[in-house]
Amino acid sequence: MTSLAIAANGLRKSYGDKVVLDGIDLAVPAGTVFSLLGPNGAGKTTAVKILSTLISADGGDLHVAGHDLAADPQAVRAAIGVTGQFSAVDGLITGEENMLLMADLHHLSKREGRRVATELLERFDLVEAAKKPAASYSGGMKRRLDIAMTLVGSPRIIFLDEPTTGLDPRSRHNMWGIIRELVSDGVTVFLTTQYLDEADELADRIAVLSDGKIAAEGSADELKRLIPGGHVRLRFADPAAYRSASAALREVTRDDEALSLQLPSDGSQRELRSILNWLDSVGVEADELTVHTPDLDDVFFALTGPTGSTSSTSSTGPTVPAAQNDQSKETAR
Incomplete structure (x- = not known):
């Protein structure tokens, strides 16, 4: 347990008769990027909300940063940061004021808060825009400010729920660089994304969520080898x-x-x-x-498509149907 930043066993959540998470298991080693993939409505955001203490689970043994989620949610909150699908930036105040507000929420002294805000604004290349209203920022700048605000409390685990949705390709690549820097500093990143190339590029391990269950889990290369056609x-x-x-x-x-x-x-x-x-x-x-x-597109369609498998993983790996298309990624040797 101590080597895992996040450990979930039998995580369940339903809304009425709709089962969203049907007893899933997650194990995220510290200092890695773990990506949860799945179609819209698969339960990715629900999993993030539960593990970040925003909503409660219906069942499961859940530990985040070594703390029991049910018994000590406050300790979990002190160890994590969350950047959701939609920016938490207040557009009516400046970028610097957003940072200082976050420092106040973390009960930092004014001197310490200003020091942390200055360092993070520099790190995320926002110094020139710091005095401008955040409403004037581009989408990529708002996302950078969003993550900078998340880092004010020095979290060791960060939940990034579709952090690059709506960004242009250059801003997405800049965000990838930021995520790599965070992990190099020892931060654990729990990433949900709709962009399969993003998971392929960043994640140490990937879990594919379908119909409330984990259909397959492994590194990108391991998942690709599950699909026939290579x-x-x-x-x-x-x-x-x-x-x-x-x-x-x-x-x-x-x-x-x-x-x-x-x-x-x-x-x-x-x-x-x-x-x-x-x-x-x-x-x-x-x-x-x-x-x-096969690429992650093939894996995704095979596992979550109309004929996709939702069988659970085992020591020999999940049973995976043939990919629904013939696309392949060619790598010259």
Whole structure:
């Protein structure tokens, strides 16, 4: 428990007859980014609200920052920060005044509050705008101010509920840099997002929420390997080498015009090494090897689509249906 920033066992929440969270388990190691994915209405925001003490759970053994959520919610609040989908910035006052107001709420002295506000405004590149009304800020600036306000209390765990929704690509990438900096400082980030590339880019572990259950959990690479369709493509410049390889390999798809062979593969290092060792053993050299793996879009659609699985994870991993589309991500080696 001590190595986990967040530990939830059997988390349940219903609204009337609607079951939102159906006994889910979450384990978030300290100093990592954990991303909760799911379609709209899957219960991502409900999970954040429960774990950040904003609403109560119907059941479950829940610990955040080592504190029992039910027995000591005040201790949990003292250890966390929350940035929701919608900005908590007061647009009628300046960015600096927003920061000082947050310092007052954390009961910092005026001197300490001003010091912390100044440091955070510098860190988030908001010094020039500090004296301007927050209503005049761009979406990206408001988001940066939002997170700066969250950091006034020096939380060790931060809940970011869809923090980049509505931001332009440049502002999103800037926000990614901020999240990486937080984690490098030892902060744990619990991230919900609708952007699959965001989870792929940032998260150490990802859980996919569907129909109130965790459909699958793992690193981005582990989740991608659950979906069929991965393969390795070998291309040859020498027709003789192509014929030799195609004659020797089993379960291979040929493209005689392109002189390329396609082999089913999960893209793991072990399988790639096996293919390269086999080529060496028969004295055949491929001119190009490319690895094609399903991306998180494929995983998401397979797990949450109309035919998606909601089976729970196990030591051997979840049962996952075939992806609903044929898209793949190509990585040249």
